[in-house]
Amino acid sequence: MTDVRDEGRATAAVGGPEPSDKAPMREALIEAAFQLFLVHGFERTTVDDIVARAGVGRRSFFRYFPSKEDVVFPEHERCLAEMSAFLTTSTDGEPLDVVCDAARLVMRMYAANPEFSVQRYRLTREVPSLRGSELSVVHRYERTLAHYLRQRYAGDDAGALRAEVQAAAVVAAHNNGLRTWLRGGGQGDAAKAVDQSLIFVRQTWGGVGESAERSTAPAPAPEDDVIVLVAPRSAPIWRVVQKIEKTLGDG
Numbered sequence: 690m691t692d693v694r695d696e697g698r699a700t701a702a703v704g705g706p707e708p709s710d711k712a713p714m715r716e717a718l719i720e721a722a723f724q725l726f727l728v729h730g731f732e733r734t735t736v737d738d739i740v741a742r743a744g745v746g747r748r749s750f751f752r753y754f755p756s757k758e759d760v761v762f763p764e765h766e767r768c769l770a771e772m773s774a775f776l777t778t779s780t781d782g783e784p785l786d787v788v789c790d791a792a793r794l795v796m797r798m799y800a801a802n803p804e805f806s807v808q809r810y811r812l813t814r815e816v817p818s819l820r821g822s823e824l825s826v827v828h829r830y831e832r833t834l835a836h837y838l839r840q841r842y843a844g845d846d847a848g849a850l851r852a853e854v855q856a857a858a859v860v861a862a863h864n865n866g867l868r869t870w871l872r873g874g875g876q877g878d879a880a881k882a883v884d885q886s887l888i889f890v891r892q893t894w895g896g897v898g899e900s901a902e903r904s905t906a907p908a909p910a911p912e913d914d915v916i917v918l919v920a921p922r923s924a925p926i927w928r929v930v931q932k933i934e935k936t937l938g939d940g
Contacts, residue, residue, distance in 0.1 A: 717745070718749075718754070722734070726761075727808065731815070736750055736751075736757055739757070758822050761812065761813070762823070762826060764798055768795055772830065775791055776788075776791055776833070776837040784838055785894055787841075788834045788838060791837075792834070792860065792887065793880070793883060793884075793887075796867055799870075800870075800879040803875030803876075803879075804875065806875060807871055834856035834859060834860065835853050835855075854894075859887065863886060866883035866885060866886035866887070869882050869886075
């Protein structure tokens with residue numbers, strides 16, 4: 690899936706400090722919510738609990754977030770908008786390289802606040818409904834990348850298929866690298882982890898469909914595994930991506 694401002698750091702301490710009076714209301718709500726999620730759990734925390742801790746009314750909460758689930762993913766709408774703007778102005782260069790750069794915007798958003806990102810990652814692993822929300826967001830990033838690639842591959846008989854497959858591969862590889870970093874507690878270089886995964890995609894798909902370049906496209910290193918996935922034709926693309934991510938993660 691930009692340099693995004695810190696959305697507010699949650700604290701793991703029971704009975705931690707109240708959100709800062711100087712924090713903008715949106716950030717104060719995020720901070721209050723995660724403080725409560727870490728202490729009481731997501732399911733047992735209500736919107737009333739969040740607004741009470743933040744010192745605001747329910748109307749203020751719903752002005753910023755349609756639901757309790759949305760407070761867990763506060764910056765994705767902004768990142769999606771930035772990705773779309775980036776792609777709109779990226780009319781030159783190798784299309785696959787462009788979408789890899791677009792995916793790095795998501796990585797930078799997570800890396801801007803490692804503590805918050807790791808807490809959210811752990812929370813989504815524990816709460817099934819949040820995992821569903823996360824998959825929905827991932828699919829929106831994938832659709833955004835695929836739309837750009839379809840435009841760039843217009844006129845290619847296999848352009849639409851190529852766009853869907855490459856977008857799915859970029860998202861799966863990006864997420865594999867990002868989750869490796871998150872499972873490590875947000876330590877180390879997130880960009881390096883993601884770049885290593887995206888290199889595999891570029892080695893695999895770079896120049897595919899362009900006969901002039903196909904013979905010179907870099908081959909995967911001998912030690913790289915080859916993954917063969919069999920899925921029903923009717924399987925939704927997000928399910929295929931999920932299987933790819935799980936396979937990469939298990940490896």
